[in-house]
Amino acid sequence: MSSQDIPEENLPAEQEYAHGAVGVADEENPFADPGLPPHEHRIQDIDERAARRSERVVALLFTVSMLATVGFIVSYVTIPHDKNIFVFPIGHISALNFALGLTLGVALFCIGAGAVHWARTLMSDVEVADERHPIEAAPEIRAKVHADFRQGAKESALGRRKLIRNTMFGALALVPLSGVMLLRDLGPLPGTSLRHTLWAKGKRLVNMNTNQPLRPEDISVGSLTFAKPDGLEETDEEFQNEMAKAALMIVRLQPDNIKDKRELDWSHEGVVAFSKICTHVGCPISLYEQQTHHVLCPCHQSTFDLSDGARVIFGPAGHALPQLRIGVDSEGYLQALGDFEEPVGPAFWERG
Ligand code: FES
Numbered sequence: 001m002s003s004q005d006i007p008e009e010n011l012p013a014e015q016e017y018a019h020g021a022v023g024v025a026d027e028e029n030p031f032a033d034p035g036l037p038p039h040e041h042r043i044q045d046i047d048e049r050a051a052r053r054s055e056r057v058v059a060l061l062f063t064v065s066m067l068a069t070v071g072f073i074v075s076y077v078t079i080p081h082d083k084n085i086f087v088f089p090i091g092h093i094s095a096l097n098f099a100l101g102l103t104l105g106v107a108l109f110c111i112g113a114g115a116v117h118w119a120r121t122l123m124s125d126v127e128v129a130d131e132r133h134p135i136e137a138a139p140e141i142r143a144k145v146h147a148d149f150r151q152g153a154k155e156s157a158l159g160r161r162k163l164i165r166n167t168m169f170g171a172l173a174l175v176p177l178s179g180v181m182l183l184r185d186l187g188p189l190p191g192t193s194l195r196h197t198l199w200a201k202g203k204r205l206v207n208m209n210t211n212q213p214l215r216p217e218d219i220s221v222g223s224l225t226f227a228k229p230d231g232l233e234e235t236d237e238e239f240q241n242e243m244a245k246a247a248l249m250i251v252r253l254q255p256d257n258i259k260d261k262r263e264l265d266w267s268h269e270g271v272v273a274f275s276k277i278c279t280h281v282g283c284p285i286s287l288y289e290q291q292t293h294h295v296l297c298p299c300h301q302s303t304f305d306l307s308d309g310a311r312v313i314f315g316p317a318g319h320a321l322p323q324l325r326i327g328v329d330s331e332g333y334l335q336a337l338g339d340f341e342e343p344v345g346p347a348f349w350e351r352g
Helices: 048-078 095-121 139-155 162-174 176-186 239-246 261-265 347-351
Strands: 084-087 091-094 205-207 225-229 248-252 271-275 287-289 294-296 303-305 311-314 326-328 334-336
Touching: 048 095, 048 162, 048 176, 084 095, 091 095, 095 162, 162 176, 205 334, 225 239, 271 326, 271 334
Parallel strands: none
Antiparallel strands: 084 091, 205 225, 225 248, 248 271, 287 294, 294 303, 303 311, 326 334
16 A cells, blocks of 8 residues: 555645755756655554554564573573584584584674564665755754654654563563573682692602603703603693693702892702793793803793792793792602692782
């Protein structure tokens, strides 16, 4: 049904819009502006039942969006990470990823489709032409903008169509919950686990290459040896996590060359053990310059002086490498005399 088929008295009053200046073609202006075509009313403009049908469709879409968001949350909580399903034609995929993608997609699509349907069927569709004017905010223009804004708000029927308004607010309020739920993937929180390593009193130092416990005589001047705690095997589930905190580098210095008193006290016959984890952002340190006793982190070139408490002498690292206090046990093997006394790795963790 078009507006031409409707009796004049049934048509809604036409709003007063500027329809553009209609020019007249003449010799000076052969391409005059023909103006906008006459406005045609939609079925929803003239039939309240059709308008209510559209309203229910929009509300249904927003409601489906809400249900999909709830489905997203339920899927996230209930579907196991390792469950796979077959989906034609994709094949075997993670059931959790499929459910999250599907529900989030439906939730966002329904909000968009609801808004589009609302705009196309219930909001005013009168075309408006705004004549060009100088760019200045004269008081009367500001007043007109305010009036237009109020008219737009009125025509969107936000106040009148409470069902749409309430379901839209519900859908918009629920959709961010999907992102909030995903924050759970950042956990679990580390707690105090970063403050402690596997090192403890009596734990032997084991050569990482040979897997054999180390004696002081195995460490020669000028060499750099990497060590791990006795009992930690590569096959252990937590091997990588534990090594990221417990990895040691061991060097032998002439006791006379050790400038830091605490370092000397915590060493054994000139053998010193420091954390291998750079205090900048945690790269493993691997370069040793035996003449100067400097170690260099390959990531951002932080340089530490192992003869002076491993203090930083160059680069972005914020503090010295933690030292492990060592001694020998009754069989002559190097052993830890406790855990590190400060957190290893990036200085960030010391601020907690
Ligand atoms: S991680 Fe070592 S210098 Fe950046």
